[in-house]
Amino acid sequence: MKITFFKYQGTGNDFVMIDDRDQSFPVSKELIASICHRRFGVGSDGLILLQNAEGYDFRMVYFNADGGEGSMCGNGGRCVVRFANDLGLFSDHTKFIAVDGEHEGTVSGDVIRLKMSGVKDVQRYEDYDFLNTGSPHYVTFVDQVDEVDVVNIGSEIRYGSIYGPQGGTNVNFAEIIEENHLSVRTYERGVEDETFSCGTGVTACALSASLRNDWQSPITVETIGGTLEVAFQQNANGEFDDITLIGPAVRVFEGVLDTTPTR
Numbered sequence: 001m002k003i004t005f006f007k008y009q010g011t012g013n014d015f016v017m018i019d020d021r022d023q024s025f026p027v028s029k030e031l032i033a034s035i036c037h038r039r040f041g042v043g044s045d046g047l048i049l050l051q052n053a054e055g056y057d058f059r060m061v062y063f064n065a066d067g068g069e070g071s072m073c074g075n076g077g078r079c080v081v082r083f084a085n086d087l088g089l090f091s092d093h094t095k096f097i098a099v100d101g102e103h104e105g106t107v108s109g110d111v112i113r114l115k116m117s118g119v120k121d122v123q124r125y126e127d128y129d130f131l132n133t134g135s136p137h138y139v140t141f142v143d144q145v146d147e148v149d150v151v152n153i154g155s156e157i158r159y160g161s162i163y164g165p166q167g168g169t170n171v172n173f174a175e176i177i178e179e180n181h182l183s184v185r186t187y188e189r190g191v192e193d194e195t196f197s198c199g200t201g202v203t204a205c206a207l208s209a210s211l212r213n214d215w216q217s218p219i220t221v222e223t224i225g226g227t228l229e230v231a232f233q234q235n236a237n238g239e240f241d242d243i244t245l246i247g248p249a250v251r252v253f254e255g256v257l258d259t260t261p262t263r
């Protein structure tokens with residue numbers, strides 16, 4: 001079976017994107033993992049299906065590189081907004097549905113803004129915070145993020161901490177560069193590696209830093225793959241809403257997949 005696909009990336013978090021409005025994509029963990037594989041397939045951190053959804057411009061269905069259906073993906077959400085715009089599904093403002101609920105997005109030149117789910121509960125501990133920004137994130141602050149062994153420490157926390165048994169967590173290491181400015185590296189579950197950027201992780205780090213340092217919105221976050229901005233509001237109960245993830249998302253190429261097994 002031949003399937004046309006597109007490759008998108010947002011700050012170096014890359015995705016295979018498929019227009020699945022006719023729902024013909026043969027979803028299977030093995031097929032998706034083989035497409036995302038960087039040696040045997042196209043190579044990506046995840047795969048996204050754009051489907052029709054009643055009452056919305058589209059539905060985003062996200063899978064991690066291991067082929068498992070993931071929770072929300074912030075950079076993938078920004079990329080699918082760009083994809084839907086490229087397909088002509090909306091002109092500058094869109095409303096779509098994803099696994100964690102409704103999202104809004106806007107396109108203005110190079111910049112994609114994605115409204116994220118609200119965050120009610122931040123579990124705070126001395127050495128780290130744990131919060132769900134659409135996906136679960138462990139956030140710890142370090143002095144020199146460049147020096148961190150992200151893969152080894154990240155996988156230890158992902159599998160070994162109390163978060164391991166419940167489906168695991170993504171693990172973020174954040175360094176404060178100056179007020180309202182962070183540098184973040186992320187170990188992503190489902191990719192089981194460091195990625196160049198993680199949108200829900202960057203969002204989690206920004207919210208955690210604002211709580212710990214009393215910073216106001218917006219917060220700028222450097223990742224390996226580029227710069228993102230997180231804007232938010234905190235209501236009287238301390239909950240975060242109107243969270244927006246802002247940054248570039250671009251189409252890289254298109255191609256045709258042969259879904260007969262590649263290995």
Ligand SMILES: N[C@H](CCC[C@H](N)C(=O)O)C(=O)O
Nearest residue numbers: 070073074075135198199200
């Ligand atoms: N890269 C994504 C996160 C994917 C989440 C996934 N790794 C999981 O929690 O299973 C992002 O930009 O938010």
